[in-house]
Amino acid sequence: MAIGNGSKVMPLTFVATAFLDGTPWLAQPSHVGVCSDAAGGTTADVLWDTGESIQDQPVATLLELANPDASTISTYSGRVVRRTGSQSAEYVGTPVLLAKGVFSGGSADFAIIKSAGPGVFFWASLVADLEVVQGR
Numbered sequence: 001m002a003i004g005n006g007s008k009v010m011p012l013t014f015v016a017t018a019f020l021d022g023t024p025w026l027a028q029p030s031h032v033g034v035c036s037d038a039a040g041g042t043t044a045d046v047l048w049d050t051g052e053s054i055q056d057q058p059v060a061t062l063l064e065l066a067n068p069d070a071s072t073i074s075t076y077s078g079r080v081v082r083r084t085g086s087q088s089a090e091y092v093g094t095p096v097l098l099a100k101g102v103f104s105g106g107s108a109d110f111a112i113i114k115s116a117g118p119g120v121f122f123w124a125s126l127v128a129d130l131e132v133v134q135g136r
Contacts, residue, residue, distance in 0.1 A: 002064075003035055003038055003044060003059050003062060003064050004035065004038050005035060005036055005037070005038055006034065006035065006036070007034070007035045007038065007044075007064050007065075008032060008033070008034055008035075008064070008065040008066075008099075009032070009033050009034070009035055009044075009046060009062040009063060009064055009065060010030045010031060010032050010033070010062070010063050010065060010099075011030055011031065011061060011062065011063070012060075012061055012062055012063045013061070015030065015063055015101055015110060015112075015124050020108075020110055020124050020125055020126045020129075021125065021129070022083055022086070022091055022123045022124070022125055023123065024123075025090075025115075025119065025121040025122070025123055026121055026122045026123070027120075027121060027122075028122065029096050029097060029112045029114070029122045030097075030112060030122075030124075031048045031049050031050060032048070032049050032065065032097070033046040033047055033048040033049060034046070034047050035062075037055075038059065041059070042058065042059055042060070043056040043057060043058055043059060044056075044057055044059055044062070045057070046062070063101050063102070063103070064101070064102040065099045065100065065101065065102070066099070066100040066101075066102060066107065067099075067100060068098045068099055068100045068109040068127070069100070069109055072098055072109045072127050073098060075127075075132065076095050076098055076111060076127060076130065076132070077095065077098060078094075079094070079095070079132045079133075080092065080093070080094055080116065080132070080133040081093065081094070081095060081111070081113065081130045081131065081132055081133060082130070082131060082133050083125055083129055083130060084129050084130065084131050088117070089116075089117035089118065090115055090117040090118070090119055090121075091115075091117070091123070092115070092116050092117060092133060093113040093114050093115040093116045093117070093123075094113065094114055094116065095111040095112065095113055095114075096112050096113070096114050096122070097111065097112040098110075098111050098127070099111075108126055108127075108128070109126070109127040109128075110124055110125065110126050110127060111124070111125055111127055111130060112124050113125060113130075
């Protein structure tokens with residue numbers, strides 16, 4: 001897939017493949033936007049969920065989003081999750097965004113999680129690295 005008119009996107013800096021391990025912790029979730037005027041070019045106009053419209057945003061700074069697998073939605077939507085193998089209370093929370101990221105090496109389902117731990121922040125993880133917390 002390639003970013004074009006109508007593509008859903010988010011800034012690549014938040015969910016670059018290097019950051020799908022729960023770091024960095026952020027004070028707010030990433031913005032999501034819709035592209036226009038992106039017909040095969042290296043830039044696109046993006047209307048962000050804040051209402052701000054940015055013209056000529058470099059496409060290389062954006063991650064294209066697609067719908068996650070149905071099993072991802074049914075497994076993680078509205079549930080409390082944690083990173084597999086982590087005992088830290090910071091890595092327990094609820095998904096605020098489930099999406100499929102279209103990366104240069106392929107696509108993968110990921111989640112943006114709002115931490116339920118003592119800190120109030122957000123983090124990203126591949127859904128393959130998440131598990132549902134039973135009883136919560």
